Amino acid sequence: MSTADLLLFEYPCNEKIRTYLRLESLFQRYDWFCSQDSAIAHQAGISALFELLDATARSDLRHELIQELERRRQHLNKAAGSDSWDQVRDTQVEISDAISAVADSVGRTTQSVRENQWLQIIRTRQSIAGGTCEFDLPQLHLWMNQAAEIRRRELQDYVSTLQPIRQAVALLLRMLRASSRTQNLTATNGTYQFPMNRSENCALAQLWLPIDNGLVPEVSANKYMLWIRFSRPDENHKLHLAKTEVIPFRLGLCTLS
Secondary structure, eight states: OOGGGEEEEEEESSHHHHHHHHHHHHHHHHHHHHHOOOHHHHHHHHHHHHHHHHHTOOTTHHHHHHHHHHHHHHHHHTTTTSTTHHHHHHHHHHHHHHHHHHHHHTTOOSHHHHTOHHHHHHHHHTTSTTTTSTTTOHHHHHHHTSOHHHHHHHHHHHTGGGHHHHHHHHHHHHHHHHTOEEEEEEEETTEEEEEOOTTSOEEEEEEEEETTSOOEEEEEEOSSEEEEEEEEEOTTOOEEEOTTOEEEEEEEEEEOO
């Protein structure tokens, strides 16, 4: 199976990785909205901003990221003297820079954004269907009719203090995905059970399916077993178990060393 013809599904195996994947997705969405020139896209960017603020509100998130980065750095130290040491050393520099950036950001919170009265009014009005019309929020209407670059710069400023978090999450996920061990498998009766190696700490399951086969995989896992259920949606998007199909797929397991 060529990777170009496959669609990747990723499933976190613990709450920490689930948080990192959600943050990655939220930052990507925010970037897309900011990159557009449309005023409507920038208004949607404000909604995405509220999601980012909620997702990064945990007081211990920065401390958790520093701990995880430090753990990865200690693991890489074991590779000293190996043939790949130059590459490992570059990664160690990235980790050290990320740790310093996250540590320096402690205390530089988004509290000023959270307490921005204008943004809070928008957030309140968004709970009402159609509640952000120009007659409800004339100040928003004025903002949306400013130059796109002015709106974009303001949106980017709102998340500037979150950049160390974003960079740390991106680095941790990149290292995790690089550890993926893949194999081609075949499911019958719409399901597949894969025994887990208890000596390995699987943090992320990756599943590739042919992009044109229209199947939806659902994954659950514990330290003993990985269960995969393949379903096919009907015209109303209701899922039905593909119990009569033989389904080739590629499975990747990413481990935290």
